[in-house]
Amino acid sequence: MSSGTIIFVLLIATVTVMGFAAARWRPGNLANLDEWxxxxxGFGTLxxxxxxxxxxxxxxxxxxxxxxxxxxxxxxxxxVPYTTIAYPFVFVVMARFWxxxxxxxxxxxxxxxxxxxxxxxLEVAVALTGVLAAMPYIALQLVGxxxxxxxxxxxxxxxxxxxxxxxxxAILAAYTYTSGLRAPAMIAFVKDALLYVxxxxxxxxxxxxxxxxxxxxxxxxxSLKAHKPPGSLVIAPHQYFAYxxxxxxxxxxxxxYPHSITSLLSAKSKRVIQRNSALLPLYSxxxxxxxxxxxxxxxxxINVPAPYNLAIPRLFERFxxxxxxGVAFAAIVIGAxxxxxxMAIGSANLFVSNVLREFSPRRPAAETQQAKxxxxxxxAAALAFVLLVPVPYAINFQLLGGGWMLQVFPSTALALYTRxxxxxxxxxxxxxxxxAATWMAIAVNYKTxxxxxxxxxxxxxxxxxxxxxxxxxxxxxxxxPIFNGLRFARGVDCTAAADYA
Amino acid sequence: xxxxxxxYWLLLLPFIATLFPPLYARTDPVVAGFPFFYWYQLLWVxxxxxxxxxxMVFAKERDDV
Numbered sequence: 001m002s003s004g005t006i007i008f009v010l011l012i013a014t015v016t017v018m019g020f021a022a023a024r025w026r027p028g029n030l031a032n033l034d035e036w037x038x039x040x041x042g043f044g045t046l047x048x049x050x051x052x053x054x055x056x057x058x059x060x061x062x063x064x065x066x067x068x069x070x071x072x073x074x075x076x077x078x079x080v081p082y083t084t085i086a087y088p089f090v091f092v093v094m095a096r097f098w099x100x101x102x103x104x105x106x107x108x109x110x111x112x113x114x115x116x117x118x119x120x121x122l123e124v125a126v127a128l129t130g131v132l133a134a135m136p137y138i139a140l141q142l143v144g145x146x147x148x149x150x151x152x153x154x155x156x157x158x159x160x161x162x163x164x165x166x167x168x169x170a171i172l173a174a175y176t177y178t179s180g181l182r183a184p185a186m187i188a189f190v191k192d193a194l195l196y197v198x199x200x201x202x203x204x205x206x207x208x209x210x211x212x213x214x215x216x217x218x219x220x221x222x223s224l225k226a227h228k229p230p231g232s233l234v235i236a237p238h239q240y241f242a243y244x245x246x247x248x249x250x251x252x253x254x255x256x257y258p259h260s261i262t263s264l265l266s267a268k269s270k271r272v273i274q275r276n277s278a279l280l281p282l283y284s285x286x287x288x289x290x291x292x293x294x295x296x297x298x299x300x301x302i303n304v305p306a307p308y309n310l311a312i313p314r315l316f317e318r319f320x321x322x323x324x325x326g327v328a329f330a331a332i333v334i335g336a337x338x339x340x341x342x343m344a345i346g347s348a349n350l351f352v353s354n355v356l357r358e359f360s361p362r363r364p365a366a367e368t369q370q371a372k373x374x375x376x377x378x379x380a381a382a383l384a385f386v387l388l389v390p391v392p393y394a395i396n397f398q399l400l401g402g403g404w405m406l407q408v409f410p411s412t413a414l415a416l417y418t419r420x421x422x423x424x425x426x427x428x429x430x431x432x433x434x435x436a437a438t439w440m441a442i443a444v445n446y447k448t449x450x451x452x453x454x455x456x457x458x459x460x461x462x463x464x465x466x467x468x469x470x471x472x473x474x475x476x477x478x479x480x481p482i483f484n485g486l487r488f489a490r491g492v493d494c495t496a497a498a499d500y501a
Numbered sequence: 502x503x504x505x506x507x508x509y510w511l512l513l514l515p516f517i518a519t520l521f522p523p524l525y526a527r528t529d530p531v532v533a534g535f536p537f538f539y540w541y542q543l544l545w546v547x548x549x550x551x552x553x554x555x556x557m558v559f560a561k562e563r564d565d566v
Contacts, residue, residue, distance in 0.1 A: 074538060077539070077542065080542045081519035081542055083546070084515055084519055084546050084549045085516050085549070087549060087550070087553055088513075088515055088516070088549065088552070088553055091556065091557070092509065092512065212534055213534030213535055214531070214534035215534075216534070217534060217535070217536060233528065234526050234527060234536060235522055235526050236526075237523075239522075240522040240523060240526065243522050244520045244521065244522055247519065248520055274553075274557050275557070278551075278554040278557060279550070281546050281547070281549060281550035281553075282550075284546045285546050285547070288542070288543050292539070
């Protein structure tokens with residue numbers, strides 16, 4: 001066993017112990033859903049910063065963004081404006097959501113929809129969308145781990161990779177079951193510390209060895225031209241709209257995901273969320289630097305097959321000493337475990353609070369236990385998904401979920417400000433948006449960009465989620481006055497203006 | 502009170518700066534080896550954080566909305 005493998009195993013063992021020990025952190029009654037799923041809503045600025053950072057910047061960060069930049073060039077850099085504009089949005093909109101959730105005791109975003117519109121079907125639709133979108137996202141974390149296990153496994157990769165993956169997920173499911181959100185919150189400290197050390201080391205060491213950034217960019221530009229389809233260092237005019245739509249659409253949907261909501265609601269106060277809107281961009285800088293490591297891999301002549309997920313692990317193996325490769329690989333695997341746990345918790349909450357409860361007599365005492373079992377089931381389903389379904393681009397995997405997630409925007413984020421829409425119109429708009437997103441994704445063979453035919457001929461390449469939400473809005477706006485005119489029942493709004501203050 | 506609320510308009514700046522790629526989809530000027538496209542967007546990560554920080558500090562009394 002090499003020193004790298006030993007360090008890797010030690011680090012993974014450490015976080016496993018931490019995950020189980022987290023049950024004793026900040027003592028609370030873990031049979032209570034607020035305590036198990038939201039850490040008792042008591043996390044301060046620092047814990048929230050690590051938790052949100054560990055949650056939002058996932059194995060996706062380590063593997064898929066640089067892989068996309070490695071494969072397609074500048075277009076992959078959309079992750080940077082995406083994670084820039086997400087925070088002003090959080091500062092205003094999600095802070096407002098935190099307040100109403102605190103005042104009314106919501107655990108999920110669908111709880112808010114139920115209260116705001118008094119419409120059970122809209123609530124269920126929003127909840128199922130969250131679960132549906134989180135599943136590929138959890139699977140994406142598994143893809144991230146798989147890449148690393150395959151690298152460590154070497155010649156016996158296939159068998160080793162699958163055993164390691166099953167083992168890692170069994171452990172993850174077990175400590176999430178016992179400790180709830182406290183487990184990822186505690187592990188997030190280790191994850192983020194390793195992440196910062198790895199990226200900073202990479203940025204200091206690798207460009208210097210490759211002859212500086214100017215040389216890296218010019219060499220990368222040459223290799224990108226040879227790709228099929230060719231990539232470029234700066235996006236071309238026909239990509240402008242797609243680039244902006246990807247950034248905007250992704251930013252608007254990021255905080256609708258169940259795992260983002262779960263982490264947000266675990267904050268102690270609105271101030272904690274607002275402070276973090278100014279502090280979390282530190283992770284975005286890290287993400288940008290990571291993305292640029294994709295060019296370093298090109299400049300270093302690292303040749304990996306599409307979907308290029310191996311570009312960064314190979315880059316690390318080339319330039320880091322063996323023991324540090326162990327650290328870097330552990331960072332990626334732990335970077336997948338933290339968000340996967342939160343995603344499983346968030347989806348379980350949605351399913352229990354907003355689907356099961358709607359169709360069965362309300363039994364709050366059993367609710368936490370149901371959520372815990374579901375959390376296990378979701379982990380198992382995500383594992384089966386990854387072992388059985390082959391997907392070319394890890395990032396597209398997540399963006400397909402993004403196409404769906406954005407469809408709840410009108411009934412959630414917007415509903416924080418207005419109740420103008422008729423709930424049934426929102427439901428119809430949501431259904432059309434979901435169908436449109438799915439249809440477009442299938443039409444382009446599971447990619448994120450769709451060439452929209454223009455009336456005057458030609459096409460406008462744009463982000464599927466964005467096009468679908470336009471359809472969604474159009475239907476909701478058109479049907480609202482019709483449904484009002486037909487006197488379709490509008491549910492009762494249980495929230496009062498004071499709840500938002 | 503009205504004036505404090507005006508600070509919130511600043512939050513639109515990061516959107517305007519990053520969602521119009523014609524503003525920055527170019528190579529020159531290159532700084533420290535980085536094409537403009539890259540350092541401009543990196544710079545906006547920092548600027549957006551500063552904008553959010555400023556709004557938080559200066560619009561503090563509007564906390565309740």
